[in-house]
Amino acid sequence: MSDLVDVTLPSEQSEGTRSQVLTWLKAVGDNVAENEPLVEIETDKVTVEVPSPCNGRLSEILAPANTEVEPGQTLGRIDRLATSAASASRPTVSAGPAATTGAESAARPVVAAHSATALSPAVRRLLAEHQLDAGSIVGSGVGGKISIDDVLRHISGGGPASPSAVPSAPAEPPEPTQPGAVGARLVPHSRMRRQIAERMVASLLHTAPHVTTVFEIDLAKVMAHTSKWRADFENRGAALTFTAYFLAACVDGLRAVPELNGRWRPEALEVYDQFDIGVATALADGGLVVPVIRDVASLDLFGIARALGEQVKKAREDRLTPADVRGGTFTISNHGVSGSLFAAPIIINQPQSAILGIGKVEKRATVGANGGQDVLIIRPRCYVSLTIDHRVLDGQRANQFLTVLAQRLENWES
Numbered sequence: 001m002s003d004l005v006d007v008t009l010p011s012e013q014s015e016g017t018r019s020q021v022l023t024w025l026k027a028v029g030d031n032v033a034e035n036e037p038l039v040e041i042e043t044d045k046v047t048v049e050v051p052s053p054c055n056g057r058l059s060e061i062l063a064p065a066n067t068e069v070e071p072g073q074t075l076g077r078i079d080r081l082a083t084s085a086a087s088a089s090r091p092t093v094s095a096g097p098a099a100t101t102g103a104e105s106a107a108r109p110v111v112a113a114h115s116a117t118a119l120s121p122a123v124r125r126l127l128a129e130h131q132l133d134a135g136s137i138v139g140s141g142v143g144g145k146i147s148i149d150d151v152l153r154h155i156s157g158g159g160p161a162s163p164s165a166v167p168s169a170p171a172e173p174p175e176p177t178q179p180g181a182v183g184a185r186l187v188p189h190s191r192m193r194r195q196i197a198e199r200m201v202a203s204l205l206h207t208a209p210h211v212t213t214v215f216e217i218d219l220a221k222v223m224a225h226t227s228k229w230r231a232d233f234e235n236r237g238a239a240l241t242f243t244a245y246f247l248a249a250c251v252d253g254l255r256a257v258p259e260l261n262g263r264w265r266p267e268a269l270e271v272y273d274q275f276d277i278g279v280a281t282a283l284a285d286g287g288l289v290v291p292v293i294r295d296v297a298s299l300d301l302f303g304i305a306r307a308l309g310e311q312v313k314k315a316r317e318d319r320l321t322p323a324d325v326r327g328g329t330f331t332i333s334n335h336g337v338s339g340s341l342f343a344a345p346i347i348i349n350q351p352q353s354a355i356l357g358i359g360k361v362e363k364r365a366t367v368g369a370n371g372g373q374d375v376l377i378i379r380p381r382c383y384v385s386l387t388i389d390h391r392v393l394d395g396q397r398a399n400q401f402l403t404v405l406a407q408r409l410e411n412w413e414s
Helices: 121-129 148-155 191-207 220-235 242-256 301-316 395-410
Strands: 004-008 019-024 037-043 047-051 056-061 074-079 210-218 262-264 269-271 277-279 330-333 354-358 362-370 373-389
Touching: 004 056, 037 074, 210 395, 220 242, 220 373, 220 395, 242 277, 242 301, 242 330, 242 354, 242 395, 277 301, 354 395, 373 395
Parallel strands: 277 330, 330 354
Antiparallel strands: 004 074, 019 037, 037 047, 056 074, 210 373, 262 269, 354 373, 362 373
C-alpha cells in the first residue's frame, strides 16, 4: 500500500526564469523527513533547495539532474506510508537551522561561500554519509571550494582535479587555433556563465534593438553630501555609496519618462506604477546577479542605502532567493566600481526596456565661467549611458531621462 505525495517546484519562481535540476540530495528508496532538503534547483540567477513535503520514502524521481523544469512541475514522488530499512541506517546531516513552515520553507537559498571550508548542503551530506573529512579533499572550485564531483572523485579513488580545468584529456589533442600555438587550455563554462551568455545573446540579437545615449555628469554636490553624511549613515547601519544616489535620481527620471519603467508586449506597452530597480552585482567567482530594490520611490536616501547594502551582501554571500531577483522594472549597472570609464551597449535585462550604466568617477578639467571669463576648473565627473529598447522609445525620450537624472544629481541638496 502506498500514499504518493508529489514534490513540485515552487510556483513562486520568477516569471521567465529558467530552472534546472542541479542535483538530488536523496536517491530513490531513501527515507526522507518533512522539510528535509531534497533536491537542489539552479535558476538563471540563484540556487535553491526544495524540501520534502512530508515524511516517507523517495519513491520516484521524475526530473533527474540537468533537466529543465518549470514552476509547479512535479519533480518526484514520496511514499509517505513506506520506509526503507537500507536508508534508515544512513546518517542525515542537517543543512542548517531548523526548517520552518509555509512559504519560508518552500525554497531556501543554498549558502555557498567561496572557500575550502564553506560547504554546500549537498557536499556536507555526502561527506557525512561516507564519514569523510573535508580537509582530506582537494577542491577544484574557485578559492578551493569543494564540489560534489570532488567528493565523488575522492570516494572512487581518483586524484584531485585541477581547478577550472577539464577533468580528462581528449583521446586526441585538438589542433591549435593558430600555427605554433602552445600552452592553451580549456576552462569549462559554469552553468551560470552559460546562462548569462544565453540571456545576453537573446536580448541583443533576438529580442530588442539596442540604442545607447551618453551624458557626462558633475558629481561635486553628491560628493559633498556624501562626505557630510557618510559617518551618520554608517552609525545607523547603512553604507552610503554613489549607487544609492543614482537609485534616488532614477525615480525622478522614470517619473519623467515612464515608458522606461515598462515592458514591450506585442499588443501594447505595459508600464508599471512601482519602481523596482535591479542593481547588477558581480560575484567573486565571475558570476553576475541582479537583486532588486523594491518600491524605490517610497524610500528616502537612507532607506535606499540600507536596502541596497542588504541585497548586495546577500548576493555576495549566495543568500539570494528567487523573490530577491524577480520582478525588476529597470536596472542599474555601476561598472565604474571596477575602474571602467564607459561601456556600451550594456545588454538590457529582459524583459525590461532599458539599463543605466555608471562609469568611474574621476577628476576632470572642464571649462567654467568666472567673472565673464572662461576658466578651467577641476570637477569630479563620470559618464552615464542609457541603453534602451528602441521598440519602446526613441533617443529624444532617452535623453530626457538622462537630463532629469543629471539635474537631480548635479543639484543635490540635503
